[in-house]
Amino acid sequence: MRTQVAIIGAGPAGLLLAQLLNQQGIDSVILEARSRHYIENRVRAGVLEHQSVDILNEAGVGARMMREGLVHDGVIIQFAGVAHRIDLASLTGHGVMIYGQQEVVKDLVEARIQSGRPLYFEVDNVSIHDFDADAPYVKFRHHGAEQRLDCDFVAGCDGFHGVCRASLPPSRIELFERVYPFAWLGILADAEPASEELIYAHHERGFALLSMRSEAVSRLYLQCKPDENLDEWPDDRVWDELQKRFDRSDGFQLRVGPITQKSVTPMRSFVAEPMRHGRLFLTGDAAHIVPPTGAKGMNLAIADVKVLSLALGAHYHESRDDRLESFSAVCLRRIWKVQRFSWWMTSMLHQFDEDNAFDRRRQIAELDYVVTSKVASQSLAENYIGLPLDPNGG
Ligand code: RFL
Ligand code: PHB
Numbered sequence: 001m002r003t004q005v006a007i008i009g010a011g012p013a014g015l016l017l018a019q020l021l022n023q024q025g026i027d028s029v030i031l032e033a034r035s036r037h038y039i040e041n042r043v044r045a046g047v048l049e050h051q052s053v054d055i056l057n058e059a060g061v062g063a064r065m066m067r068e069g070l071v072h073d074g075v076i077i078q079f080a081g082v083a084h085r086i087d088l089a090s091l092t093g094h095g096v097m098i099y100g101q102q103e104v105v106k107d108l109v110e111a112r113i114q115s116g117r118p119l120y121f122e123v124d125n126v127s128i129h130d131f132d133a134d135a136p137y138v139k140f141r142h143h144g145a146e147q148r149l150d151c152d153f154v155a156g157c158d159g160f161h162g163v164c165r166a167s168l169p170p171s172r173i174e175l176f177e178r179v180y181p182f183a184w185l186g187i188l189a190d191a192e193p194a195s196e197e198l199i200y201a202h203h204e205r206g207f208a209l210l211s212m213r214s215e216a217v218s219r220l221y222l223q224c225k226p227d228e229n230l231d232e233w234p235d236d237r238v239w240d241e242l243q244k245r246f247d248r249s250d251g252f253q254l255r256v257g258p259i260t261q262k263s264v265t266p267m268r269s270f271v272a273e274p275m276r277h278g279r280l281f282l283t284g285d286a287a288h289i290v291p292p293t294g295a296k297g298m299n300l301a302i303a304d305v306k307v308l309s310l311a312l313g314a315h316y317h318e319s320r321d322d323r324l325e326s327f328s329a330v331c332l333r334r335i336w337k338v339q340r341f342s343w344w345m346t347s348m349l350h351q352f353d354e355d356n357a358f359d360r361r362r363q364i365a366e367l368d369y370v371v372t373s374k375v376a377s378q379s380l381a382e383n384y385i386g387l388p389l390d391p392n393g394g
Contacts, residue, residue: 001149007029012101014284016059016301016305022112026313035122039105046211047098049385049386051389052303056302062107076195079368091382094385123140125146127140128154135150165287174272176273177268180350182224185224189258193210195252201246202349207349207350269289272287273332287331295384296338307330330392338383
């Protein structure tokens with residue numbers, strides 16, 4: 001079989017790329033290792049930058065998000081038992097949208113099915129070949145049968161553990177990495193969110209985050225050990241620990257309800273450069289990872305594929321390859337700024353070392369500065385709602 005663009009992975013990056021290409025009349029085949037049920041129920045990110053909202057709307061997949069998503073014009077930073085609101089809208093003119101990644105994925109899968117173009121679930125043995133030459137191809141197995149997919153380009157949208165980046169000889173990529181000495185224990189609960197806006201809480205017992213998926217579903221996280229054993233975290237202990245970390249002088253109380261999902265997420269910062277290797281393009285988590293504190297992972301994936309879709313459009317419709325050539329540099333310039341922001345939020349809010357009293361005082365001073373200085377809160381807000389995306393120049 002043959003296509004123009006072979007897309008490996010049906011996460012937000014692969015599915016949105018397919019949709020943006022389809023809008024330009026460019027054919028693609030998506031190969032996904034997991035089942036449709038699995039990818040549509042994988043609970044992950046929840047915050048969309050305002051321009052991610054625009055990109056999804058322009059892609060024609062935003063109708064349900066606009067109906068069901070929650071627009072947030074502010075975010076709460078809490079430390080030393082006091083909550084401080086950063087007014088995103090008045091500081092930047094924009095807010096963010098709370099809408100679960102799995103909902104974005106469902107909307108994109110639906111659009112893909114409507115388009116009539118192929119999306120293969122549960123493929124295995126994916127391997128990519130000859131991406132340095134003019135005629136790359138992908139081999140894979142589907143329902144036990146070996147298949148070959150010839151293409152013009154391969155889009156590696158297969159996440160951090162995928163095959164695309166792993167197919168490159170180590171000499172061709174430069175890796176930049178920081179692994180943090182903690183993880184997040186995340187829960188989803190059938191409980192009305194106790195706050196209308198997200199709360200990022202600094203606490204000496206460790207960071208905690210209150211987020212949500214709807215008016216009836218809370219999403220909460222607490223800093224834990226990287227090798228935390230979930231068996232040691234019965235529901236009561238999770239609620240108890242969360243309540244301690246959200247404790248405030250005004251008597252704020254969490255709203256408790258049945259926990260429907262519980263998981264531990266390791267934290268890392270990671271970039272693989274460059275993002276283009278001949279006719280292979282890496283996007284999203286396949287090329288970079290951010291710690292979730294800045295809420296940027298899904299947004300970076302969306303920005304990468306927007307840039308790539310325009311570059312592929314210029315190749316097919318204007319016979320121009322300059323945008324394909326600049327893809328990696330354009331994306332990386334913005335990615336590094338987002339890496340910096342995610343690292344900074346993470347460093348400011350987490351406990352790194354049990355007995356480093358100096359760092360704790362320094363964090364409190366930094367948080368105090370951020371919430372009391374207009375320029376400092378504006379800088380946080382400008383990054384949180386999303387740095388501008390210029391697909392031509394970074
Ligand atoms: P994905 O979503 O990992 O999708 C990759 C897809 O490729 C498939 N795959 C393969 N398919 C075929 N062959 C192979 N050999 C394959 N290997 C893998 C996988 O099954 C999968 O379907 O990557 P993508 O599309 O780049 O999207 C990236 C985002 O998923 C990720 O950055 C975010 O979830 C990160 N993230 C957050 N991002 C935000 O923007 N805002 C947030 O609030 C936010 N919170 C989070 C997060 C991630 C979290 N976890 C669990 C990692 C909160 C958490 C807890
Ligand atoms: C989430 O709702 O899952 C979420 C929100 C904000 C973050 C990370 C995750 O920074």
